[in-house]
Amino acid sequence: MGLLGKFFRFLLLGHCCKPTTTGGYSDSLRPHGISAATHGIWALAYDLFNFEITCQVPEDLSQHVVSSKKAQANWYRKLVETWREAKQPPRSEEEAARLVIQTLKGHKKADVQGLLDFYGLPHPHSLVKVSAGVPTSLPRGVKFEFRTLPVDAKAVPDGDGVTVYVSTSDPRESSCVPSDVQIAAIQRSEARADKNYTKADELHQKIIDAGYRYGTECSKRGDPARKYRIRLRGIDAPETLMPYGQEAKEELVKLLEGMCLRVLVYGEDRYGRCVADVYCNGIFAQEVMLKKGAAWHYTAYDQRSEFARWEEEARRNQIGLWASSNPEKPWDWISVKDR
Template identity: 50%
Template sequence: MGNALRFFYGSCQRQTAADEPQELGSHGVVTETAGFSALAQDLRLFHTNSRVPPGLSRYVNSSEKAQINWYSKLLKAWNEARTPPKQAEAAARLVIQTLQNIGKANLEGFLAFYGLPVPQTTEEDTDVTPPWAEGVQFELLTLPIDEWAIGDGDGFTAYVSTGEQMESNLIPQEVKNAVIRRHNARAAKDFKQAKLIKKEVIAAGYRFITLPNQKEILAHKYRIRLRGVDAPECKMPYGEEAKQALAKMIKGKCLQIHVYGVDKYGRTVGDVYCNGIFIQELLLRRGCAWHYKAFDARPEFAESEKKARADRRGLWALPNPEEPWVWKKKNPNPRETLQKNPSVYRM
């Protein structure tokens, strides 16, 4: 049972033959990490034995000698970095800067092996992630965001690896027990039972995610609400455009979220950053959302909305845009009403 827990909560162990995936990084060792921490693990191993992960050759077209040279350069760059990478975007940037001469195909293959995103640059890349503002309770570093997980222009679902120290400490005992039972069921080739246990884990707010290099991790689900902005509902004019705008900014990306708390619907409310870009600020600049002044009085938000209005960008090009909070009062969502006041629908 102890081995099964270590399988999912950060230590390393070899899988049983019955549970072996087709391809593994780090010499067949599975770690409970996301892409950037898997790279850190392999660099530590390389420092010890000067060996590269055997599965990497399926992703790149280069000799083992060349790969050894890559890891030597990366290990040096990682150790010399003023601030070592702490999330996937930063790790991807370090890889690209260090291995920029190995060719596009090899570079993309290396990033894919670790499930690392290709950082996108935009005209807003001059923004930097600020220190925690007053009221921030903690920080989330998410796994890449699925497009289907983006519900509208100001909310989405994110998953955070339980390899993160805070998440590891928060795992409920029933989820830990379920992980053990699923591991044992798969080892015994009782895949029907393993599937049922997997549903238990999902119902508890967790999910098993397989990275591109076939490493499986356990992740915690969060419903995210962007703080201080309110985008048009999908059924409103410009609602679908606002959703697609947010999707273009964050889909497939790892995010940094400064969390202020949880709202009455159980959503985690926070400031969202992607590759150093403040997402709420960008949405307001592009006219994809209103400044939600009732809950956030930041003057920079008011200024960004004012400029977008003046330029008639996004929703401000509409003849008479309606505030989302006004529209929602006229068109109440039964599900939200139930969440806010469960007694309303009790029989």
């Protein structure tokens, strides 16, 4: 099996991008049946794998491009070759878009954009370069840091917040578990051993109410995980009911879903959330959100010059919410809404 076939098998096994589990796709479908919360890379991998076997391009592609089927077959042939030559296959929408754009350089702009639209992949102007790497030492002002368990998409409520869990097998967390949670955990384990699942469920709810949870992802040893609500420091995304609010949320979901995060906590806001810088696979989450035009630099609480520069870059290129000439600010929208 070639690289493309192996990668497609990898996708099917669910280690990368998963279709919805509701017997179909979600309501917000893109042209190829890709929901806003899933990656177009899944469909692209499928179609390239299918092309290797059948030499057939997707039937509906002609609705999005202007060139002939013969030209389309030539694109897919080139894309398969590029995929084979890649050191590793694309793992994100941005990487998949770059593969398509680079491979089809010199072809009609309308065709390239149509192909990207077909798979729900970002257009060239929305692709941004971000700096990689995390601080080697704790920056000034950091109170503590932790590393999370993989993030669930449902734990991202908007474009500047996320709920995460940290295993209590972590030394810092193990020393902070309340005694009543420890006792409930022991009693729950005993109840499950006795097959008294009603009591076990009651004890589990007690643990949840205390801000902890159990799950197969928490720890191989069966340790509970502690819940933290995070507010991304220095940015403010549109509220979900505002224009571009849903898109901002989706950008953060695409960045964080399934990833373990490094979180540097600077303090706590009035809602009890940790105000933090968040790093995902070596990428600074706030940088991505600002460069993609998915958030404002929250200057009332943050004066970092790089944040201002990243916002200005998105403004200048009219990316994301800056496609609007005068987007409404979240803090203005909230103040009017609360009157």
